[in-house]
Structure formats: C-alpha cells, structure tokens
Amino acid sequence: MNLEKLLNPKSVAVIGASPTPNKVGNIILKNMIKKRLDKLYPVNPKHKTIEGLKCYRSIKEIKNSIDCVVIATPPKTVVKLLEECAEKNVKAVIIITSGFEEINNLEDSNKIKEIAEKNKIAILGPNCLGALNTHGKLDAVFLPPYKMSRPQQGGVSFISQSGAVGSAVMDLISYYGLGVSKFISYGNATVLDESDFLEYLRKDKETETIILYLEGVKDGKKFLRTLKKTTKEKPVLVLKGGKYRGGQRAAKSHTGNIAGSYLAYKAAFRQAKAIEVDDIYELFDIVKTFTQPLPKGNRVAIITNGGGLGILTADEVEKQGLELAQFNKETEKKLEKILPDYGNVGNPLDLVADANVEGYRKALEILLKAKEVDSIIVITLMQTPLMDDRIINILTKYNGLKKKPIINIAIGGEYTEAFRKIFERNGITTYASPHSAVKALKKLTNYARERPHTSTINR
Amino acid sequence: MNLEKLLNPKSVAVIGASPTPNKVGNIILKNMIKKRLDKLYPVNPKHKTIEGLKCYRSIKEIKNSIDCVVIATPPKTVVKLLEECAEKNVKAVIIITSGFEEINNLEDSNKIKEIAEKNKIAILGPNCLGALNTHGKLDAVFLPPYKMSRPQQGGVSFISQSGAVGSAVMDLISYYGLGVSKFISYGNATVLDESDFLEYLRKDKETETIILYLEGVKDGKKFLRTLKKTTKEKPVLVLKGGKYRGGQRAAKSHTGNIAGSYLAYKAAFRQAKAIEVDDIYELFDIVKTFTQPLPKGNRVAIITNGGGLGILTADEVEKQGLELAQFNKETEKKLEKILPDYGNVGNPLDLVADANVEGYRKALEILLKAKEVDSIIVITLMQTPLMDDRIINILTKYNGLKKKPIINIAIGGEYTEAFRKIFERNGITTYASPHSAVKALKKLTNYARERPHTSTINR
Numbered sequence: 001m002n003l004e005k006l007l008n009p010k011s012v013a014v015i016g017a018s019p020t021p022n023k024v025g026n027i028i029l030k031n032m033i034k035k036r037l038d039k040l041y042p043v044n045p046k047h048k049t050i051e052g053l054k055c056y057r058s059i060k061e062i063k064n065s066i067d068c069v070v071i072a073t074p075p076k077t078v079v080k081l082l083e084e085c086a087e088k089n090v091k092a093v094i095i096i097t098s099g100f101e102e103i104n105n106l107e108d109s110n111k112i113k114e115i116a117e118k119n120k121i122a123i124l125g126p127n128c129l130g131a132l133n134t135h136g137k138l139d140a141v142f143l144p145p146y147k148m149s150r151p152q153q154g155g156v157s158f159i160s161q162s163g164a165v166g167s168a169v170m171d172l173i174s175y176y177g178l179g180v181s182k183f184i185s186y187g188n189a190t191v192l193d194e195s196d197f198l199e200y201l202r203k204d205k206e207t208e209t210i211i212l213y214l215e216g217v218k219d220g221k222k223f224l225r226t227l228k229k230t231t232k233e234k235p236v237l238v239l240k241g242g243k244y245r246g247g248q249r250a251a252k253s254h255t256g257n258i259a260g261s262y263l264a265y266k267a268a269f270r271q272a273k274a275i276e277v278d279d280i281y282e283l284f285d286i287v288k289t290f291t292q293p294l295p296k297g298n299r300v301a302i303i304t305n306g307g308g309l310g311i312l313t314a315d316e317v318e319k320q321g322l323e324l325a326q327f328n329k330e331t332e333k334k335l336e337k338i339l340p341d342y343g344n345v346g347n348p349l350d351l352v353a354d355a356n357v358e359g360y361r362k363a364l365e366i367l368l369k370a371k372e373v374d375s376i377i378v379i380t381l382m383q384t385p386l387m388d389d390r391i392i393n394i395l396t397k398y399n400g401l402k403k404k405p406i407i408n409i410a411i412g413g414e415y416t417e418a419f420r421k422i423f424e425r426n427g428i429t430t431y432a433s434p435h436s437a438v439k440a441l442k443k444l445t446n447y448a449r450e451r452p453h454t455s456t457i458n459r
Numbered sequence: 460m461n462l463e464k465l466l467n468p469k470s471v472a473v474i475g476a477s478p479t480p481n482k483v484g485n486i487i488l489k490n491m492i493k494k495r496l497d498k499l500y501p502v503n504p505k506h507k508t509i510e511g512l513k514c515y516r517s518i519k520e521i522k523n524s525i526d527c528v529v530i531a532t533p534p535k536t537v538v539k540l541l542e543e544c545a546e547k548n549v550k551a552v553i554i555i556t557s558g559f560e561e562i563n564n565l566e567d568s569n570k571i572k573e574i575a576e577k578n579k580i581a582i583l584g585p586n587c588l589g590a591l592n593t594h595g596k597l598d599a600v601f602l603p604p605y606k607m608s609r610p611q612q613g614g615v616s617f618i619s620q621s622g623a624v625g626s627a628v629m630d631l632i633s634y635y636g637l638g639v640s641k642f643i644s645y646g647n648a649t650v651l652d653e654s655d656f657l658e659y660l661r662k663d664k665e666t667e668t669i670i671l672y673l674e675g676v677k678d679g680k681k682f683l684r685t686l687k688k689t690t691k692e693k694p695v696l697v698l699k700g701g702k703y704r705g706g707q708r709a710a711k712s713h714t715g716n717i718a719g720s721y722l723a724y725k726a727a728f729r730q731a732k733a734i735e736v737d738d739i740y741e742l743f744d745i746v747k748t749f750t751q752p753l754p755k756g757n758r759v760a761i762i763t764n765g766g767g768l769g770i771l772t773a774d775e776v777e778k779q780g781l782e783l784a785q786f787n788k789e790t791e792k793k794l795e796k797i798l799p800d801y802g803n804v805g806n807p808l809d810l811v812a813d814a815n816v817e818g819y820r821k822a823l824e825i826l827l828k829a830k831e832v833d834s835i836i837v838i839t840l841m842q843t844p845l846m847d848d849r850i851i852n853i854l855t856k857y858n859g860l861k862k863k864p865i866i867n868i869a870i871g872g873e874y875t876e877a878f879r880k881i882f883e884r885n886g887i888t889t890y891a892s893p894h895s896a897v898k899a900l901k902k903l904t905n906y907a908r909e910r911p912h913t914s915t916i917n918r
Contacts, residue, residue, distance in 0.1 A: 147846075147871075165765070166767075168875075169870075171871035243777075250770045279894035280893065308623045309627065317705065411740065413631055413633055415630075416627075
C-alpha cells in the first residue's frame, strides 16, 4: 500500500468540506489551504465554493487524479464514499469519522477493510484526528492552529492511537520549538496499523526519532518484528495506554482495540529495545533529550548557583542509578581557580548565588574536557541578582559543540519560564525539576549503552 | 525568643544598605521600601542617604528602638555588628551573610550563638536568603521581584534551609497565584532552627499549610516532637535534601549541617504524619491540592473529552492505589442522557471530542451528587474545536462549592497554558500530566484518611 501518497500527497480532496467555522470539514480545509497545495479539492454537494475554492459535488466530478482523499462526513456515508474513491483509483484515504469498531459497528468496518484490500487503498483511521507532514503538503489534523500550535520542520515523528494524546504532545513540542516531521493519529487502525507506520518512518529520511502511543495492537508478532527492526536504526519512545483494568475497558470503547496484558507489552518493548515512558508529559520530557549527543558513560557532573538545587539533583542522580562524577586532581585544580574563596570544589559544583555567568563559562570549559565526566547538568537559578541573559549565549555555545549531553534545570515563575522557552527554542534541553531532568538523562544514557552507533535528533 | 519581632517587625534597620543596584543591601532595602514601613533605617557609614532615605553610620545613631535588624555585610564584620545590636537591645536579627559553619568558620558562628543566647536575640541565618511576610511589613529576601515574583497574601508558609529551593518554589507559587503567608530561608540554623519556625507557624493564624525543605536537623528529638504537634493542626509537606552520599557531602558544605540517615528521616516523617514529597516541583504540585476540600474516600471519577487522556489517567489512578468509582444504576441513567448516541457511559466518562462545554456542566452536576464518587478529575483537552472559555465559569462554579475535590488536567502549548494559568489563579487546581494530578490527589486522600478533622487552605 502506498503510504507515500497518504502522508506526502500532491493532490488532496476533502469530502465533507464545510464553510462553517469549527466544523471538522472547515478546519481541515483551512489547514490544507495554509499548506499552499495547488491541487486541493473541497467536496460537498451543498456548496459551489468554500473558502474561495471551487467546490465539487463528488470526487467523480474532479478531472485530475487525486493522491489522497480526506473523509469527514457522517458514518453511514463512509462506505459509499470509499467505493467512489476506489472507482476513481484513489490509493490513499484518511477517514476522520467516528462510529465503527469503537461502538461495535463491525459491519461497516469490515466493508472498509474489504474495499481497502481489494483496491489496495492505504487507509488511515477511521475515528482519528488525521495526519500532518511538515516537510510536505499535508495538514489534515482537525484542530485549529491557534489551539494546537503547528510544529516547525524537524526530525521527530509521532504515531498516536489517540488523537487527544497526540495533539497534547504535538502542541507541547511545537510550543517549545522542537521540530517535527510527521504526526499520524491512527485511531481504530482498521486497515493500516502502528506497524505499517513504524515501517514507513523507519525508512523516512526526514524522521530521526519516533514516538509511539498505543492502546492495543492486533498483530503482536508483526508489531514486535517491526519494532525490533526500527529501533536498530532510530530511537523509538513508546507509551502504553490501558495498562490496568479500568483503562483497558476504556480503551475498548475508545478505538475498539483490546489493550491486552501490560506485562506482555512491557516485555516486548524491552526485547525490542524501545524506550518505554511512563507518562504523557514524559513523552515530551524524554524526546527532547534525544537532541543531545549520546553520552559515553553514566558519570554526571552538576554545576549550580543554588546549593539546595544541586543537592536535590545529586540525590536524583544517585536514586535513579546514574553516578556522580569524581573529579580527578587536575580537574579539581582547574575548578579551584574559578571559585570564590568561600567556595568548595565538589560535585555538585556550587558556583554560589553571587557568582556571575562567567563562572558557568569557565566551569563548562573545564568539565567538557574532563575525561571523568560523561554528561553535564547545568542548574541555573535565574532568580539570583547576578544571573543575566549572557547565560543564553554561553549555554548555546557549549551545547552547540555536541561533545557531551548538557541538560539545563531552571525552576520558577514568569522570568524563569521566559528563559526556559528561549533555552529550549535555542536547542538547549531544559527541565523544571531535577527528577524529570535526571530521568531523561538516564533514558539517554541507557539508550547510548544499548545503541552506541545510532544517532540522536539533529536540532 | 521573640519570633514575632523577627517575622512581623514594626521597625527595621538594614546594615549594609547600598545604593548599588543588584547588591544584596540595595535589593533588600528596595523591597522593604515597597512594604511602606514607616520606621525603616538604612545603615552604612559611607552614605548620607540611600534610595531617598536618611542613612545612618551605625545602629547606635538611630534614636528609636528597632524590632529587627538585617545584616548584609562581609562575614568578618558580623560579630561586632551583632554586639552593637545587643547593646541597643535589639531582639531579632536576620544575618544574610555567608562564611560561617558552611566553610568551617566555627569561631565566629559560636560567638553568634553566645551573643544570641546571652541577650535572647532571635537570629535567622546566617547564610540565608532572608524572610518575607505578606501579611506584615517584612520583605528581607535579597532577590529582585522581577526575577522572583512576590506572592499574594494567603495561607501557605514555607520554611526552607536552602534559599535556592525556597525561592524557586515561591516563584512558582506566586506565578500561579497561590497565596502565601510567611517565607523563611533559615540557612545555617545557628540559633533558630526548623523546629522553632514550625512552632511559630503552628500558632500563626495566617498560616494554614506549611512546606518544609530541610537538609540536616541538629536536634532530632525536638524536631520530631514539634513536627508531631504541628501536623495535628495543619498539613505539613516536607522535602528532604541530601538523601544519598553525594547530596549529603554537598549539604555539609552548603549549610554546615549533617544530612544524616535518610531512612531515619523517612521514618520520622511517617511517624509524625508529615506529607513527604519526592521532588522540588512536587512541593508546588502537591501544596496546591491542599486548597481542595478533603475527600471522604478514594473513589475517583474521571470526566474527559479526549479518550486517550482518560485512559492514561485511569491507569494512573489504579497504579497509584486509588480506585476508579463504579457508577451505580441511577448515576449511569443520568449520565446516559447527557452523552451523544455514539458515547459510552463509563469511568472515565468520555464526553468525546465534539462535546461542548455544556457536557462538563451536566456531568459535574451529576457526579457531585453521586454518593459512590469521592473525587473528580476533569480533563479538558483545550485543543478541540468546541472547547471554549465558558469552561472557566463552569469549573469555577463547581470548584467553589467545595463539596468534593475537583482536579483539572490540561496538557498543551500556548493556548492551553493560558487557560491553566487562569484556572489556577481562579482557584482551580490544575496539572499538565495525569501522573502529577493523581499523585497529588493520592496525597490529599491519604491525608484525609489520617487527619479527617483538619482543614485545607482557604483559597
């Protein structure tokens, strides 16, 4: 089946296009118009033009060939429209519409499957949010951009069984300026499933790291096989929904899939060397660490201008099974010179609250060269009087060298958050808590040990 | 010793006051000027006026009595200045200056102790950030307000051994509009320690909930006794720094205190029924749940407009040992009426993505009355087309009834974050992840079981 036509179409028809704001068919049409695709065809028998474009009564009226059709009409119309697509030799269809497996409407979903198989149509959905390709001309996601920010071009791709989970994470990612390649909300997976998309993204040159949210997999063997193959080339982060009874029951009525035994999934993820994450916010927290170079080992140095924050971070490093680097004599001597009289050389290296940003520059210079240090956590208590915006250039410079992972921690309100946003948009991986920073670094360190020859996201 | 004069002074002298921006003595003086205290005396022999105020050569020149003196001068001057305070019969002193126990300068710190004991002077510090009282006229915290937001008046008080930890959390709390009573950074605890402040805040009518960050306690028996007494009246959240070897070593050179065995601390916290939190960000995450009414049990209902988010939240509820409420027949019947044809009544209750805000109103109305439900988690996927700002009034109304805890989850970028800020400032407890929301609700539920007759923060 042709996933290229589905995810990178040159001509798109939107069946169910609508002039009414906030209607799915209006939002998708507007999003597609923004993409500046020449061959974009609204289809709706009730209108002659929509959003300034000529509107067609049906796809049969469109003379050109169509790469991809988006269907956003009531459930009872879907099968018939799909038959029209087959007649017109359309090879890719996105069905947004709900009302199939998830409410036990197996009759229609079986027909969808049959038509797809017989005519070799790549179908995304039904019961999904759509798909987005920043490197191409597809934005068939039915959320308005002012509510869900659109990402810039980049190397992260996201396959999500849930539209809600997908859109929340995409929105976070976009807000903090991490780049995205493809976003695929696959819903009921009636025809194409998570494995098909994994396989596509494995080969996709614009994808460097893959995020996967899934509730239930129908073909476990195919999934494990594909996942194993994919993780050999690219990091795959995975979040499982429906781990316990209540969530499993809910998953059944959400996308019509059996969530299955969580232990079996957990074992599969481990066997395939996928990176399992525990929470939706962690998907974001952890994917962004994968913009850092892979560390050569688990020895962490901490630089701080706030003693207590250094202590809490050191606690997390030991709690989570990383190691506090022990500075050798040479490194200690160099560090002694940059501290004030009342400072103590140690790890955490406390530059103390009245240090200015120059201390960070010197410390980074020394620790990037220290062979006994694999990763560096830089805590910036932005609240102190002598901290200022020169810290942005310092972190950007040393982060840009890509020698060792450099992870920032900054916690606070308006002023600190403004800096965190600038940091993140400038490629500096930042966290608002020692726990989440160290957890992400730990995942990156584990990955580097298991897959030392792969690479991370080019940011 | 007179902590009232220390934390609620009517006259304050700032020794080391300075006209130079960003100097500690300038920041504190300016912060105090903002407090509009009539009797505010800058002290510095080098200047005649500072920031428009008459400046004194020494406190001996000041004719009026002084409730509290703030010292922000080099370490070698401190003992002599403290002797002058004793001569002038000053009963409360805040020593900001570093350079004592934490760098093994025991000679001077012993002198500080002697003078304090002999003259009954309440001393905060040395080596601290200062203190703040929103209900009184004290803001001796040496961070500029544009970097660390000042909180509005409220019921949370924070005792922090680390200035960095304290200021980061205060900043977060202020940013999201939670009200604060006292903030006390106590540093080396040479004279007054965490127990003295606990005891003061236990009796303080403006304090409803206490946060405590500590690294090392010198008098364990006094601490356990005081903590036990305090938790009988008010919730006490505690975060321990220096749990493992690296952090403990760092704590010694941070505030000169021995961090001690973490297991012993953990046991003490449990015995005293204090609420231990695991991470600095959790201090903020969990304290704000204490603005909710205490739940009567552990049965949680989830309302959502995003299926996957509901599933992930249900997973967290079961994982963390709370229970998904089982709706009885009557509740189910009522809920059926408010769902669209293709909706399924269940817990999580999925209003589905094309539900408008009216669905939330109806669901809250029903679930607040349902006897089988103790707490309600309301997930708002703000990205969906039909979600709009009427949700603010709906949540505010039902939250304001204070019948059951209502916890919001909203995850996303700019649009969602804007709503989260409005929610939080409007008294609606909100989280950006199911994990942190459920963890906070779990802590509140445990607390309610152990201390059913106490109350939470009036917001």
